[in-house]
Amino acid sequence: MDKIIIHGGTPLRGSIGLSGSKNATLPILMASLLTAEPLVISNVPRLRDVNTAIDLLATLGVDVQWSGEHRLELCGANAASWEAPYELVKTMRASFVVLGPLLARHGRARVSTPGGCAIGARPVNLHMAGIRALGAKVQLRHGYVEAHAERLRGARVWLDNPSVGATENIMMAAVRAQGQTVIENAAREPEVQDLARMLTAMGAQIAGAGTHVIEIEGVQRLHGAEHHVIADRIEAGSLMAAATITGGDLTIENAPVDQLDAVMVKLVEAGAEVHAHNGALRVCRSAPLHPIELRTLPYPGFPTDLQAQMMAVLTQAHGTSVITETIFENRFMHALELLRMGADVVMKGPTAIVRGSSRLSGAPVMATDLRASMSLILAGLVAENTTEVSRIYHLDRGYEDIDAKLRAIGARLERVPDKGE
Numbered sequence: 001m002d003k004i005i006i007h008g009g010t011p012l013r014g015s016i017g018l019s020g021s022k023n024a025t026l027p028i029l030m031a032s033l034l035t036a037e038p039l040v041i042s043n044v045p046r047l048r049d050v051n052t053a054i055d056l057l058a059t060l061g062v063d064v065q066w067s068g069e070h071r072l073e074l075c076g077a078n079a080a081s082w083e084a085p086y087e088l089v090k091t092m093r094a095s096f097v098v099l100g101p102l103l104a105r106h107g108r109a110r111v112s113t114p115g116g117c118a119i120g121a122r123p124v125n126l127h128m129a130g131i132r133a134l135g136a137k138v139q140l141r142h143g144y145v146e147a148h149a150e151r152l153r154g155a156r157v158w159l160d161n162p163s164v165g166a167t168e169n170i171m172m173a174a175v176r177a178q179g180q181t182v183i184e185n186a187a188r189e190p191e192v193q194d195l196a197r198m199l200t201a202m203g204a205q206i207a208g209a210g211t212h213v214i215e216i217e218g219v220q221r222l223h224g225a226e227h228h229v230i231a232d233r234i235e236a237g238s239l240m241a242a243a244t245i246t247g248g249d250l251t252i253e254n255a256p257v258d259q260l261d262a263v264m265v266k267l268v269e270a271g272a273e274v275h276a277h278n279g280a281l282r283v284c285r286s287a288p289l290h291p292i293e294l295r296t297l298p299y300p301g302f303p304t305d306l307q308a309q310m311m312a313v314l315t316q317a318h319g320t321s322v323i324t325e326t327i328f329e330n331r332f333m334h335a336l337e338l339l340r341m342g343a344d345v346v347m348k349g350p351t352a353i354v355r356g357s358s359r360l361s362g363a364p365v366m367a368t369d370l371r372a373s374m375s376l377i378l379a380g381l382v383a384e385n386t387t388e389v390s391r392i393y394h395l396d397r398g399y400e401d402i403d404a405k406l407r408a409i410g411a412r413l414e415r416v417p418d419k420g421e
């Protein structure tokens with residue numbers, strides 16, 4: 001295992017490009033189970049989670065080949081298996097999204113439940129209820145969700161909350177079902193919209209992706225397609241936070257500006273300057289940071305996947321900020337590590353009170369999940385002396401080549417083997 005050593009104190013400056021979105025890529029790859037014809041997906045980020053998805057698809061019989069640095073060719077002609085094993089699903093929760101496509105393709109599926117997760121319970125009840133509404137018999141046996149249906153039938157599905165994964169799973173089950181499916185209170189995330197674009201390119205009939213009501217008219221078969229994955233808005237937000245916390249000046253090329261409204265508003269409120277121009281986003285800060293109130297919400301609200309990074313930023317604000325996490329019940333693990341660096345954070349249930357501005361001092365800290373790792377790196381960028389972030393395999397799950405990218409804009413950090421692990 002590796003760790004990252006950061007020497008703090010340098011503002012980040014320059015231009016940087018974004019990778020393809022991890023959360024869009026994963027379900028899009030799973031869509032290869034829905035057709036026997038080839039798919040070509042470009043702008044695929046090189047990430048551990050993408051490798052896990054490829055391993056899972058290979059286990060299910062999909063032929064997957066890299067045909068370029070960021071281009072994957074997939075063919076599900078010989079995808080004969082309908083079982084997603086525990087070993088792969090437990091390492092990546094997004095694997096559970098094969099349930100819908102497997103059921104649509106084979107009329108049956110056996111998919112391990114994902115199990116525990118560092119950021120909360122994250123059940124799959126909404127996925128199961130949705131599949132059941134489409135006429136499948138679904139039961140939980142020996143840690144696996146087992147589902148079968150002679151023919152899936154379109155139905156109205158109302159989601160208790162707008163779960164991203166459940167929306168994607170139900171969409172992929174419904175595209176080949178008989179008749180119309182309407183998903184109400186659907187997730188509106190751009191990644192759901194990108195999956196809908198991909199499925200549409202494959203011949204699916206989908207209306208309303210990006211709104212709370214998605215309508216799907218089932219078709220007999222789907223065909224091959226090409227698709228370019230959208231840019232990663234969470235990577236963009238993380239880099240915007242990096243420019244803000246270090247008092248730097250960054251231009252993020254190919255930024256999905258229209259997907260970042262909530263992030264821009266909150267960073268500006270905290271004292272950053274943000275300018276959007278010709279598809280690029282310039283973020284800089286020269287004034288002191290102000291405290292803010294922040295609440296994570298489903299899209300288009302402020303994303304939970306940027307909450308940890310914002311907490312690092314707010315440790316540097318002059319005053320008391322309040323962060324409320326409404327999506328996951330246990331997503332403040334990074335706060336405990338930030339405390340070790342001298343941050344002043346008090347947690348009360350879903351709320352964290354961040355008293356700034358703290359003089360952070362470098363320390364050995366441990367990444368607990370993907371976005372928490374970035375929060376610690378951001379803290380390390382402004383801390384005195386040296387910060388060592390261990391367990392960075394979490395970082396590699398979702399940030400492509402991030403140490404090289406940050407170095408290119410002036411960060412002083414290096415990746416070294418972690419002999420202590």
Ligand code: UD1
Pocket residue numbers: 022023024026093094120121122123124125126127128161162163164165166187191304305327328329
């Ligand atoms: C996706 C993202 C993740 C992001 C999250 C919320 C991917 C691969 N991951 O995760 O980065 O943090 O959206 O934006 O796209 N829930 C239930 N029952 C269910 C499903 C979910 O109660 O059956 C709850 C979860 O516990 C959580 C909330 O719904 O509290 C939102 O979860 P969900 O939107 O499903 O997140 P994921 O799709 O797992």
